[in-house]
Amino acid sequence: MGRALASNCQLDDGVPRPGRCPVPGCGSLVGMTATAESTPSTRIRALSAAMVMTLLGQLLLGMANTFWLKLPDTGSGWTAAAPMALLMAHMTLGAALLVLAIWIAVVAFRDRDSNWLRASTVGVLGLMLAFGGGIAFMSQTSNDGASYLMAVGTSLAIAAYALGLYRIPVTSNA
Numbered sequence: 340m341g342r343a344l345a346s347n348c349q350l351d352d353g354v355p356r357p358g359r360c361p362v363p364g365c366g367s368l369v370g371m372t373a374t375a376e377s378t379p380s381t382r383i384r385a386l387s388a389a390m391v392m393t394l395l396g397q398l399l400l401g402m403a404n405t406f407w408l409k410l411p412d413t414g415s416g417w418t419a420a421a422p423m424a425l426l427m428a429h430m431t432l433g434a435a436l437l438v439l440a441i442w443i444a445v446v447a448f449r450d451r452d453s454n455w456l457r458a459s460t461v462g463v464l465g466l467m468l469a470f471g472g473g474i475a476f477m478s479q480t481s482n483d484g485a486s487y488l489m490a491v492g493t494s495l496a497i498a499a500y501a502l503g504l505y506r507i508p509v510t511s512n513a
């Protein structure tokens with residue numbers, strides 16, 4: 340065969356060869372796992388999976404705030420919030436999520452990856468809505484809309500990154 344083979348491709352004779360298989364439909368899992376580790380799309384996939392998991396953690400932390408954070412019924416909650424550690428943990432994770440979202444957007448931009456550019460635009464938007472909702476809620480604790488905005492932003496971001504993961508092209512029939 341005149342073609343140069345990259346690593347770990349297994350052709351009809353069953354002998355493993357190094358590289359991604361050049362034969363259409365070959366679907367050599369060995370070849371794919373060997374080359375996947377270093378590709379940009381693998382990095383963005385890992386970051387997005389981390390994002391979905393962290394968003395779920397933030398959802399639970401937000402619910403913990405709903406149930407156990409003591410706030411006045413109306414007016415500013417900043418001075419009276421207790422336990423403050425619960426709120427601080429939620430705010431810190433919110434800020435970390437925003438940083439992660441921007442990181443994913445930068446990687447998507449560098450890779451010129453339209454799937455992840457779309458997903459991360461909606462994700463950053465959802466997180467900004469949630470963050471803004473949190474600040475607005477703490478300024479006026481009777482503002483149910485602001486509280487709901489956090490739930491809306493969280494859902495939007497989870498949906499965006501989950502769809503981004505779903506839309507990764509399938510390269511194997513295995």
Ligand code: HEM
Pocket residue numbers: 397398400401402404405406408426429430432433434436437466467469470471472473474476477486487488489490491492493
């Ligand atoms: C990425 C940012 C954030 C996300 C994803 C997020 C998400 C959530 C979620 C899902 C809830 C539970 C359901 C709800 O009340 O909507 C919640 C509750 C809460 N969050 Fe956030 N949040 C974020 C940022 C913030 C910030 C920056 C603050 C404070 C400045 C904050 C303060 C609160 C409070 C006080 C509650 C309880 C609300 C209530 O009792 O109705 N959140 N958050």
